[in-house]
Amino acid sequence: MFVLAIDQGTTNTKALVFAQDGEVVRSASASCHTDYPHPGWAEQSASEIWATTRQVIGDACAGIETEIAAIGISNQRETLVVWDATTGEPVGPAPIWQCRRTADECAALIEAGHSDEVSTLTGLGINPLFPASKLAWVLKNRPEPEDLHRVGRLRAGTVDSWLLWNLTGRAVFATDHSNASRTLLFDTERLAWSPRLGEIFGAPIDCLATPMASDARFGETAQGATTLPAGVPIHAMMGDSHAALFGHGVRGPGKVKATYGTGSSLMTLTRQRTLSSHGLSGTIAWTQDGNTAHALEGNITVSAQAAAFMAEMLGLNGPAELSDLALQVSDNGGVCFVPALAGLGAPHWQDDARGLVSGLSLGSRPAHLARATFEAIAHQVTDVLEAMEQDLGHPLNGLSADGGASANSFLMQLQADFIGKPVERREIAEIGAFGVASMAAEALGMPIVAGAKEIRIFDPATDATARRGARNEWKIAIARACR
């Protein structure tokens, strides 16, 4: 018996086939294209998202189609797909999570005093990242959706619901609670779409997908939708960050996972629904076995991307060379780099902050800049971890790391030094896919029992005084970047 995980991300769509011992027996990947038609806009073709999904399922499952017992979907969140239920065609490109086209509309809603009501219902701040304002924009700025809405043919959903609808041969229009909780239209207390939020944003909630538990039996594959036979259950869906937390084996409060990708996402479970007063999001991690797992999340806009950026600035061939250069010096020589290259996300939320290098002197070398870049990645993660501790009112135990840049041991050691706690790196490459496959397997009653994976632990190697000094230097630089 195998479980198929579909991991639909911004840059790639992947299919991974897991055996019951947690090993990946087959996998396939296809890249996805993003358009940036105007400054601040970012959009993808929903047709391509579905086409790449069909392609990777075909490639990864060739010859073992009948042995797939269940499917789990982990996906890029906050991307809005709008389509016509009759033709099955998307209505225009899908504004993705990075798209800032509704920045003005969101600023106006904040100005009008809606922030408290919105965050009480959703745990989130008003921000163009989330689909609510994007849906209102689509209705206002494209001709077809309004007509389709009037005749009941309009469908609007996150990527999970788009894939589910297609996999089931257009039979099931549903989403899971973790994805719904990232839309700004979902009441996370009642687990239902909120008419009041629809009214605030000017977004119709009657065209949204039915919210279901993350481990629900959402539906079954339809004959001909993909190369899979009819009747394979889709038995888990989660946003990718949530799936990664599940994949790390986190099932209770205390541990934080940090994904080191283009940006970074930190997530920790909380005992109950938590409203952040330190720049984080309260969110639903997942719903499983009738229980809701709540979480706090902080999203950093530019994380590992800072290393690629600085490597290019220094004429180097990518982050690995930058890391080698950074290792040539034992400290930053007083140099600080704040990678506010697209403003600053959690916990600072300064859209107009800009990147900054401080502390340069005649003694500064490229190696100091390289080191300051890796320090910046670790400092930003530390900022979010500290905000989490302030919201929770108690210290957290440590950090579980994943994502491409977590493979860099130098960065992981810096991270442990700055947080003053151990950092754990689990040697599972595709942790989100593993997470959603595990949930689907559990829902089937045939849990994946992964063999012991190698875990590398990085313990802090600096004392409290050095840590305080480094953190103070960073806080001064951040304050300058926000001016």
Ligand SMILES: O=P(O)(O)OC[C@H](O)CO
């Ligand atoms: O496509 P990814 O993996 O970068 O994930 C995107 C996030 O889910 C956006 O919140």
